[in-house]
Amino acid sequence: MFVALLAFGSYLLLGSDATVEHNINTTAHESVELLCSMNTSPASLQNLRFYWQDERKYVLYSFNEGKEMPEHINELYRDRITTFPQEMIRGNISIRVKSITLEDNKRVFEAFAEISDPRGIFQFRKICTITLHVAVPYINVSLAVNEETRTAVCSAQRGFPEPLVKWSLHFLSNNSQCLVASSGVTTRAVQDPQDHLYSFSSTIGVQRGLYQSVTCFIHNPTLNVTLNATRTLNKGEAQRSVPGRAVALTVAVVVLLAR
Numbered sequence: 001m002f003v004a005l006l007a008f009g010s011y012l013l014l015g016s017d018a019t020v021e022h023n024i025n026t027t028a029h030e031s032v033e034l035l036c037s038m039n040t041s042p043a044s045l046q047n048l049r050f051y052w053q054d055e056r057k058y059v060l061y062s063f064n065e066g067k068e069m070p071e072h073i074n075e076l077y078r079d080r081i082t083t084f085p086q087e088m089i090r091g092n093i094s095i096r097v098k099s100i101t102l103e104d105n106k107r108v109f110e111a112f113a114e115i116s117d118p119r120g121i122f123q124f125r126k127i128c129t130i131t132l133h134v135a136v137p138y139i140n141v142s143l144a145v146n147e148e149t150r151t152a153v154c155s156a157q158r159g160f161p162e163p164l165v166k167w168s169l170h171f172l173s174n175n176s177q178c179l180v181a182s183s184g185v186t187t188r189a190v191q192d193p194q195d196h197l198y199s200f201s202s203t204i205g206v207q208r209g210l211y212q213s214v215t216c217f218i219h220n221p222t223l224n225v226t227l228n229a230t231r232t233l234n235k236g237e238a239q240r241s242v243p244g245r246a247v248a249l250t251v252a253v254v255v256l257l258a259r
Contacts, residue, residue: 021129025222031098036111036128040093045085049124050093050113052081060109061095063088081185092119093127102160102196105134135222136160136197143216154216154229155201162189165202168192171211179253180204205235211258 031174034052039050044133045066052060060077062069073081094112097104103166118259145152154165165187189200206214215230255257 012232019126020127023131023133025133025135025224025233026100028101028134028222030100031096032100032132033094033096034109034111034128036092036130038093039112040182041089045088048088048093048113050110050111050127051124052095054110054212055108062099064082071254081156088141088195097188100132100134102120102134102136104132105133105160107132131132133222134160135220137223138163138218138220141218141227143214143231145206145214145231145233147149147208151203152214152216152231153201154204154218155199155217156227157199158192159199159220160197160199161220161222162191162198163200164221165200166217166219167202167204169206169210170214173214175212195197 018244020036024032024033024034038050040080045067049064051062051069051072058074058076059072060074061083062072063083068083070078077097078184080098082098084094084096086090087094091200093113097109109130109132110126112124112125112126113127117240122133141154142159143152143154152167154167156163165185168177169180169183185202185204187200187202189198191198202216204214211233212231213232215228218227220227
């Protein structure tokens with residue numbers, strides 16, 4: 001890595017060959033900020049030149065010596081980009097992208113700014129790289145137990161990405177809980193070819209007389225949100241939890257007993 005400190009008119013530039021890389025998780029239909037800052041600040045906006053593009057080289061935004069360059073922006077990003085002009089003088093070249101969709105999932109955005117190399121030659125260099133991960137929360141979480149077939153079925157609809165599903169059983173004998181091994185779980189997810197959203201069902205076997213309740217957990221890895229539903233066996237109906245955030249699934253879970 002090198003650092004070059006050079007005067008260019010009234011613009012003092014600090015260059016580095018390192019590119020800052022980030023991953024951003026967000027929800028469809030929301031706006032997201034693509035954060036990026038240069039290592040120094042321009043003396044004036046007339047000394048600032050930068051642009052953003054995606055991995056297809058479609059330009060999101062272009063700024064050249066104090067002026068926006070809308071003619072360079074790809075039609076996919078027109079009217080979707082806002083900036084922070086008051087921050088540009090500090091070297092902050094972040095932008096905000098609105099109306100995020102699943103088409104933006106895993107899109108890579110790159111910011112280029114004009115800075116100097118060790119020879120004092122000014123050229124555009126990549127400053128930031130941001131990969132976007134887009135999610136859609138699951139809805140209609142349900143849990144049903146069939147006493148005749150001794151199976152429990154958990155399902156949810158229209159979410160993204162494909163969820164991570166875990167099961168927990170609550171024993172009658174000692175009031176303890178255990179997670180069901182993956183070998184005892186059958187999960188089937190189906191993706192809609194039109195909007196790419198998933199619906200799924202997951203099934204486990206439940207031995208009669210051994211358990212007080214059964215719980216399924218539906219974890220969205222992009223949002224880091226886990227939904228859960230619990231069914232008290234032989235009485236009551238399943239209850240759906242309020243969506244909440246969890247760092248990881250653990251054995252120590254709160255069981256919602258149906259009344």
